[in-house]
Amino acid sequence: MNILLTGGGTGGHLAIAKSLNSAFVKQGVKTFYIGSTYGQDREWFESDKSFSQKWFFESRGVINQKGVKKLSSLWNISHLALKSKEIIKNYNIDAVVSVGGYSAAPASFGALLSSTPLFIHEQNARFGKLNTLLSPFAKRVFCSFTPPFDPYPVNPEFLHTRRVRTKLKTIIFLGGSQGAKQINDIALQNAPLLASKKISIIHQTGKQDYRRVKNAYEKMGIEAEVFAFDKNLAHKMAQADFAVSRAGASTLWELCANALPALFVPYPYAAGNHQYYNAKYLVNRGAAFLYPDHALEEIIEADLSPLSQKLFSLAPLEGATTIAQTIVQSLKTT
Numbered sequence: 001m002n003i004l005l006t007g008g009g010t011g012g013h014l015a016i017a018k019s020l021n022s023a024f025v026k027q028g029v030k031t032f033y034i035g036s037t038y039g040q041d042r043e044w045f046e047s048d049k050s051f052s053q054k055w056f057f058e059s060r061g062v063i064n065q066k067g068v069k070k071l072s073s074l075w076n077i078s079h080l081a082l083k084s085k086e087i088i089k090n091y092n093i094d095a096v097v098s099v100g101g102y103s104a105a106p107a108s109f110g111a112l113l114s115s116t117p118l119f120i121h122e123q124n125a126r127f128g129k130l131n132t133l134l135s136p137f138a139k140r141v142f143c144s145f146t147p148p149f150d151p152y153p154v155n156p157e158f159l160h161t162r163r164v165r166t167k168l169k170t171i172i173f174l175g176g177s178q179g180a181k182q183i184n185d186i187a188l189q190n191a192p193l194l195a196s197k198k199i200s201i202i203h204q205t206g207k208q209d210y211r212r213v214k215n216a217y218e219k220m221g222i223e224a225e226v227f228a229f230d231k232n233l234a235h236k237m238a239q240a241d242f243a244v245s246r247a248g249a250s251t252l253w254e255l256c257a258n259a260l261p262a263l264f265v266p267y268p269y270a271a272g273n274h275q276y277y278n279a280k281y282l283v284n285r286g287a288a289f290l291y292p293d294h295a296l297e298e299i300i301e302a303d304l305s306p307l308s309q310k311l312f313s314l315a316p317l318e319g320a321t322t323i324a325q326t327i328v329q330s331l332k333t334t
């Protein structure tokens with residue numbers, strides 16, 4: 001069976017493409033990839049030997065363009081969609097799987113033009129523009145926030161170290177892949193209180209704000225484990241009993257997999273306010289707190305076990321494998 005994965009642009013989409021690719025390869029599927037020369041697609045996959053073949057097209061976003069630029073981008077996407085259609089035909093592709101982002105457009109339209117089944121993975125609780133447009137034509141859309149609540153493809157390391165939390169002894173502040181000034185400020189405001197309660201602080205600041213935050217802790221004479229970005233975040237989460245975090249889809253499901261309760265501070269400018277709706281999914285199930293409805297001061301003394309147990313029961317298990325199996329199975333039965 002031959003499957004073409006497409007999409008990317010940012011780490012959020014590419015991480016999903018990577019984990020789905022591994023799951024397909026494990027099931028003996030031959031995989032192919034179409035991404036863009038813009039964004040991070042090349043960085044992630046150019047030297048990845050697990051794909052049988054890869055292509056990087058000059059595809060860019062259309063939605064935020066205006067006037068002549070929009071027309072020229074549309075023309076470019078149409079041309080690349082025809083090119084994708086040729087690839088789909090020449091390599092006997094059985095299905096196209098899109099993880100979203102602008103680099104997914106050519107191959108997704110190529111799938112429709114060649115009547116090849118299209119599968120979509122939407123990471124967030126509010127659909128991106130391309131996925132909204134393409135969903136009605138897809139054979140199946142996978143999303144962890146809408147029925148049938150497909151398990152999110154989290155890195156299994158977050159599951160291996162999961163445990164039910166009870167009392168807050170160590171706190172972690174997480175700003176998502178870029179870091180978040182708002183979360184850094186919440187951390188610094190609360191640091192004296194946390195220190196007075198002998199609560200240890202782990203703090204991911206993002207690259208831009210690292211120096212300011214590090215200096216602020218030093219000035220207050222408060223010990224904290226401060227870093228801009230750490231590749232082994234599972235290890236850091238495992239040490240913590242509570243998180244104050246942005247509500248990007250991957251971080252949210254990683255916290256859930258780890259049964260680590262959180263106060264979510266959604267990024268307010270995310271498209272369609274999707275981080276708020278991501279967080280709401282867990283908040284509505286009694287598995288998380290939402291800022292500013294709740295403040296850190298009132299959570300410090302709380303018993304964390306009811307939230308942590310709830311997360312334990314909602315943990316996404318075998319996400320990538322389940323999605324890959326569902327796709328392979330549905331292709332075998334058609």
Ligand SMILES: CC(=O)N[C@H]1[C@@H](OP(=O)(O)OP(=O)(O)OC[C@H]2O[C@@H](n3ccc(=O)[nH]c3=O)[C@H](O)[C@@H]2O)O[C@H](CO)[C@@H](O)[C@@H]1O
Pocket residue numbers: 011012013015123124175176177178204228229230231232233247248249250251252254267270271274275
């Ligand atoms: C500003 C913006 O538009 N953000 C979007 C972006 O967020 P962003 O990429 O920040 O958010 P995610 O939470 O989805 O992903 C962050 C990833 O980075 C990893 N990590 C983070 C910090 C660190 O030190 N080490 C590390 O490895 C996390 O484990 C996680 O896997 O994509 C998400 C998924 O589409 C969206 O929900 C977010 O709204």
